[in-house]
Amino acid sequence: MRAKPGLLLFYPAMEHMGGLIADRFDLLKLWKEADPDQAIAERGGGVVAILAAGSEPIGAALMDRLPALKLIVAVGAGYGGVDVPAARARGITVANAGNAHSGDVADHAVGLILGLVQKLCSNDHHVRSGGWVEKGYPRQRRALSAERFGILGLGRIGRAIAERLEPFRGEIAWWGPNQKDVPWQRLESVIALARWCSVLVVAGRGDAGQIVTRDVIEAVGSDGYIVNVARGAVIDEDAMIAALCEGRLAGAGLDVFATEPTPPQRWADVPNVILSPHVAGQTVEAMARLREAAAANLKTALDGGAVLNEILA
Amino acid sequence: MRAKPGLLLFYPAMEHMGGLIADRFDLLKLWKEADPDQAIAERGGGVVAILAAGSEPIGAALMDRLPALKLIVAVGAGYGGVDVPAARARGITVANAGNAHSGDVADHAVGLILGLVQKLCSNDHHVRSGGWVEKGYPRQRRALSAERFGILGLGRIGRAIAERLEPFRGEIAWWGPNQKDVPWQRLESVIALARWCSVLVVAGRGDAGQIVTRDVIEAVGSDGYIVNVARGAVIDEDAMIAALCEGRLAGAGLDVFATEPTPPQRWADVPNVILSPHVAGQTVEAMARLREAAAANLKTALDGGAVLNEILA
DSSP: OOOEEEEEESSGGGTTTTTTGGGGEEEEHHHHOSHHHHHHHHHGGGEEEEOSSSOOOOOOHHHTTTTTTOOEESSOOTTTTTTTHHHHHOOEEEETTTTTHHHHHHHHHHHHHHHTTTTHHHHHHHHHTHHHHHOSSSOBBBOGGEEEEEEEEOOHHHHHHHHHHGGEEEEEEEEESSOOOOOOEEEESHHHHHOOOSSEESSSSSGGGBBBBBBHHHHTTTTTTEEEOOOGBBBOOOHHHHHHHHTSSSEEESSSSSSSSSSSSGGTTOEEEOOOOOOOOOOOHHHHHHHHHHHHHHHHHHHHOOOOSSSOO | OOOOOOOOEEEEEGGGGGGGGGGSSSEEEEGGOHHHHHHHHHHHGGEEEEESSSSSSSSSSHHHHHHHHEEEEEEESOOOOOOHHHHTTOEEEEOTTTTHHHHHHHHHHHHHHHHHHTTTHHHHHHHHHHHHHHHOOOOOOOOOOGOEEEEOOSSSHHHHHHHHHHHOOEEEEEOOOOOOOOEEEOOHHHHHHHHOOOOEEEEEEEEGGOOOOOOHHHHOOTEEEEEESOGGGGGGGHHHHHHHHSSOEEEEEOOOOOOSSSSSSGGGTTOSSOOOOOTOOOOOHHHHHHHHHHHHHHHHHOOOOSSSBBBBO
């Protein structure tokens, strides 16, 4: 009996993302290997596909150790860990989940924005701790209609965020590397967007590098909020925490972090932050679509056929 | 020197809502009187206006004790405590703040909806308590696009809520006593709306009585949420708490309560609730508009002129 083709996985969460199709592969579960390097040396030759979260570092060196690799499937929108040019140079196809959950991620970004500006969690604490009874009303908030929303990255997710924010009547502008035919003004740089906005919404690609630098955070300023649903690496997280603690940034709503899971003690004394455990895209409905898309793409590694949502750059 | 005309106030919060115009009145601050009844007997004859939050019971008996009363100004949208027919029968004008903060209240309702469905506060607690590190991801949520939003009361606020929910792609329907020319379907009754929806958003008039009864809460059901930005009296709060504790209602986002401030111990063991201390309309911008509108109306009691936002029914 011939061995099944190999499928490489980095995380337990991936185990069920391939659906029934996973039964047709020999799964190499890297987190279960005492010596992952040794496991790749022994079994890497049979690996024809990788099912990845998208942030795992998958570079030329790893690819060269997987000579039969034909396909890398990222189950979400992000594929920042994948060296796409190196893959293409080796004839390896890279695919992501396309549009499967961009609406849900945008929903979550807007939830974090409203949660922050309207102080949902801190007001809930105010009522529960007896503050309403003993001290009366909390400080009045700024109206959403008075906010200037600066969207950093206007891909599918950024655009969906802008569409959802429209009826709240604030101003909307954005920055991204390429001009687009949209109804919102593109400012000339990240720093210009940060200076202009009162809420900086980070929705760009995870592989863009650390574009929300200390200077960008300072420019958002003591009346401004930062919301991040992209990747933790996009923000200088240490600088952001310092700015929050020193009142140089009004608040932050974060679904992604420099390291995940983020250690809770890192945030214990940081004021005005809503923490979200990287769940923006994790709806029952989106996960079903992601599993379907991943399974359909994995099937092409066995049976041929067209890969969906191929990444070309 | 003639005495100033009297202005009756029930709450400390009202003291600054009249703006500079309040200096031209003799303020009768009922909460400061050891015997409010006696104070009305002694000074009620001079009262020409009431500046009210809107929920204070202002009925025929009180009006009859204030023979010079010409004007009742509610500083918000609600005026459920005022017996408007009794006032009209006595030639007393009733006015509210009109549209001054309906957009902000709608913003807050949507914030509570997203906060609930996306579990913002409980996910924040999950991260802070170490749950993400120790137990991993929380349960996946339902996508907003899968929700059916049932809006109870389609006045200015209800309509503004529907407009804000549109881009989130769920279904929207409503019930109110009168058919309206809007793009959303009107269901035939409150109970039909409750059965149909997955999120019941209560945005109707505070004087509609307790229309969210035990039966309505049961109809929303174990997968359903209730959000209330109207008045606490609209919901059978005891029945709602019982349903939440017994898992017959999935969650609630509440800005208003049967008694305010609501005692925190009432909610200590009630799961999946976001509590908000009646701040939906309390933005810096709206409060400035409300103060202006209240002051302009109070001025008519002294100098004549047209009352804005007169309540006719």
